[in-house]
Amino acid sequence: MAESIIVQLSDLHLAAPGELPYGTDTAGNLRRVAKALWAMDVRPSAIVLSGDLSDRGDAASYEQLRDLVAEELDPFGCPVLAVLGNHDDRLQFRRTVLGEEAPAEGVDEPFTHVLDLDDVRLVLCDSHWRGHVEGLLGEAQLAWLDEQLAGAGERPSVIVVHHLSVPRGVPRADDYLLEDRADFAEVVARHRVAAVLCGHSHVTTAAAWAGTLHAAAPAVAFQLDPSARTGGRGYEGTGFAICTMRDGLAVVNAHLLPDPGRELFDRRTSARP
Template identity: 30%
Template sequence: MIHVSDVQLTPPLPTAGTAAVANLQLIFDDVASRATQPDLIVIGGDLIQRGSEADYRWLRTYLTQQSERLGAPIQVILGDQDNRDAFNAGYLGQAARPYYAYKQNRQNMDFYFLDSKWETRRSAGWLARDQLDWLNKSLHLAPRRRAFIFLHHPLDAPALRNMRYTLLQNNRELLAILHGHNVGGIFAGHLHFAANYLVDNALPVTVAGAASTYIDCRNPHQHAVHRAVSYNVITIERGIASVTVRPLRFDSQVQAVIPVGNTGFTKHRPRLLRPRRA
């Protein structure tokens, strides 16, 4: 599988944001040049920065062309910078829906694609209660089948302590559902740098770098942004996933610096419990 994240195309498409489109095309061209036949390509969120319905309609057409060229299906999920309503109308051609999550079965393995987009203009991630219930039910229907999960926002870990403000905020609720199931790994993006770590003492999490920039977060309050392009290749054999990072471009010059204030978890969290019915 090919895992691409944080494309961050700039609307209006295709007349604007040609550099971002070129970065994505660079990845597709690299996949084609290596004569590797992927079974699946996943674009893991932050597709378009506040795109319109027309932008997502163009993206759907573009990705269909690339899918036919590479001979592999392309699946997408939403990130914090995406416009959910515009995506629903332009990319899916459907009415409004609260989240975009789905499941696929490939070679007797289940792949879950979750929607961790929270609120407009909020970088942190959140999984809605209804989505967690759906995931819980789906895992129980196939308890022995190996499962892998894609979502945009990474889970918390000691090494990411200074980035909790931008991670998935309801980690514990997700881990409680995954506990005891045959989950082989979680694949995320969002951070704009690659990372690998364990959560819950056994569950591997792999974070893909971005197709747009690399962000140096060593200074917790000053994040340096570089132009960069990379993607991951995920190989699964006998239920065990191995990941190879393929960097394609890196500019050592700092393009911008992102100031960060509070690095802890957000204080205001949505209610997980549904209101009681009368």
Template identity: 35%
Template sequence: MTKFIIFTDLHMVPEGMSIIGIDPYRRLAAGIAHVNRYHADADRVIFAGDLAHGADRASYERLKALLGELNPPAAVMIGNHDRREAFLDVFDEAPTDDNGFVQQVIDFADCRAILLDTLFAPPYDYPVSHAGYLCDRRLGWLDRQLASAGDRPVLIFMHHPPHVTGFVGIDMFRLINEEDFYGLVRRHGNVRHIFAGHVHRTISGSSRGIPFSVFKSTVHQQPMPFDIPDASLSVDEPAAYGIALVTRDGVLVHTEDYEIAKRDAAVA
């Protein structure tokens, strides 16, 4: 059984800064300590993009130092708040594909994990580049990784959801070529689950017959009313990470609101 921990939307900032009064460093540090205590046996901890709020070097360096405290092995992805070049300047050991996109494949005994780069940039033309995109080169790479998976079931990790989530504002900035993505994925027929972030909410469901899970941020969350057109609104609610277990029968997905979890409570 392979165990994944999934953090997303870390929005790291330089020391002394905050987001709506929240310290992203403190909240992520608490999450890493929680994983070290309760999930040190994780096969991989995935950090699914929006690593640095302003894509600045100081934030990436601060994040890299903090990830050094994590006991299980990590895999790091980028999202719309990141800048590929700035990220790779600091995380210079991060795997990339032949075209320089921050994508990688990790094989386990019972599954293949494919981590995608959905950053719609450069140019960094906000707000347009807050949406996700998979160009022909990235889709071609994904095609090859799906084809070579053999008998392994495939899990795809991507920052942008390739489907609507019900939130009017943020859905405008999902993966914009979702039909290209799903056409490719369904043709291969070996993708068992899709994991994403970006929305700052815990969401589960299925699209085009494939189950998906979206996880909350480690910092601020999306306000719950679905019809809010402004995707930038945020609310201070508990941070969380996802837990995915690959079993003989399929994929199990949990979420842990680690700031309020009472793991050491006595059994009545």
């Protein structure tokens, strides 16, 4: 029976060595996640990093990312792929992590990728929208996505994109979804898409939409209170998700590592209802 195992690590929020974004050791969390994966009976077909790799998009954080991937993830012996989120800087990522030369002035092309596994096509989209918390794919990338999904043949596809498309009923969080999600849904609905794997929410989220499963992974950096209706409330905790593809079906399991759950911040502006 053909089986592909896609490990999803989301919202790493890495900083320069020694810095603690939001008062938590995000680099240490990534090491904890890697250690937990080694202890499991799981051998990934691919590892995907689903955005907000850096907290501030600076060179030092991407150097940290590059080193941690080499130390902690490359030993799994499978492809390690990434998409970008709202906290990222596309040009800095390309220069520091990929070693690319600086592009011409004004050139800021989306960072996309396709990986064909035995029984599934992985399509990685770039929803980073410079200067915005919400995400955007744009017409050109949606046309590219349509083409990649059509070219999957008999295999189903799994899409990886940082921003969610599905409202969760939390006013502040629902302001920061994928801006062109209606157009995205039209493309997805035309093809055999087994799942859309997202990040951004810092909490496990799953919904059926546009004919497929949309699943957001818990964050590596810290978790958010999904009930906070104003501001935001974050607490310690790290986790990841595993998407298992078997006979065309995507099964997503979220894993949270044991943690005291210390509150990191509370920016809510109103009392509890």
